[in-house]
C-alpha cells in the first residue's frame with residue numbers, strides 16, 4: 001500500500017483555487033520533494049496531507065494516507081491519523097513546541113500516548129532520540145527558549161521520529177536556519193528517517209540532500225515529476241527551468257579588474 005495517494009486534490013482558500021487538481025503517489029519508504037515558486041500551493045498541499053488545513057481552506061478530491069481518507073474525514077479520524085500514519089515537521093518548530101514543558105517530555109509524549117510506553121520507558125527512548133538527532137546530554141531537561149533555533153528544529157525532528165508514522169511531512173524544515181545548521185539538520189534527517197517522506201522546499205540543495213523523487217508545483221498543479229537527478233539536470237517545464245536557473249545563478253560575482 002502506498003504511504004500517500006493524492007487524487008485530484010483541490011484546496012480552495014477564500015474563493016481562490018490554491019491547489020488545483022494534484023495527483024501524486026508516494027510509495028512506502030519513498031522520499032519525495034515538492035518544489036515550486038512562492039504561492040504555488042506547496043504548504044497547503046502539505047497541510048492537506050498532514051490533516052492540518054486551516055479553517056478557511058476547503059479541500060475536495062482524495063488524500064489517502066495509508067488506508068485512511070482524510071478529505072471530508074471527521075475530526076476524530078484526523079486526530080487518530082496524525083502522529084500514527086502521518087506526522088509533520090513544520091518550518092518553525094518554536095510554534096509547535098510548548099514553551100513551558102521540558103523538551104524531553106514533549107518528545108516522550110507521543111511515545112506514551114501513541115505507543116503506550118510507560119513514563120520511564122518513554123523518557124529513556126526520548127533521551128535516545130534526542131541523542132540520535134545530535135543533541136547533547138541533558139537537552140531533555142531544557143525548555144524550548146533555552147535552545148537555539150537549530151536545536152529546537154532537532155527536537156521537533158526527534159518528536160516526529162518518536163511518532164514512528166509511515167509518512168513524515170516536512171514543510172521547509174530548515175527555512176529558519178542558517179546554511180550550516182540547515183545542512184547538518186538535513187544530514188540528520190537523511191540518516192534518521194526510515195519512513196516515506198514528503199519534503200516541501202524551495203531549496204534545491206535540501207532536495208538533493210534528502211530526496212530521490214521530485215514533483216514541481218506551479219499555480220496549484222504538478223507540472224513535472226521524476227527522479228531528482230533527471231528533473232534537475234534536464235528540466236522539461238519552464239517553471240522547473242526557472243527554479244534550476246535561479247539556483248545556478250548563485251555564483252559569486254567577480255569584480256572587473
Ligand SMILES: Nc1ncnc2c1ncn2[C@@H]1O[C@H](COP(=O)(O)OP(=O)(O)OP(=O)(O)O)[C@@H](O)[C@H]1O
Nearest residue numbers: 013014018037038039040041042043044045054056
Ligand atoms: N490561511 C490562508 N488564508 C488565505 N489564503 C491562504 C492561506 N494559506 C495559503 N493561502 C494562499 O494560498 C496560496 C498557496 O499558498 P501556500 O502557502 O500553499 O504556497 P507555498 O507554495 O507554500 O508558498 P511559500 O513557498 O511562499 O510558502 C497562496 O496564494 C496563499 O496566499
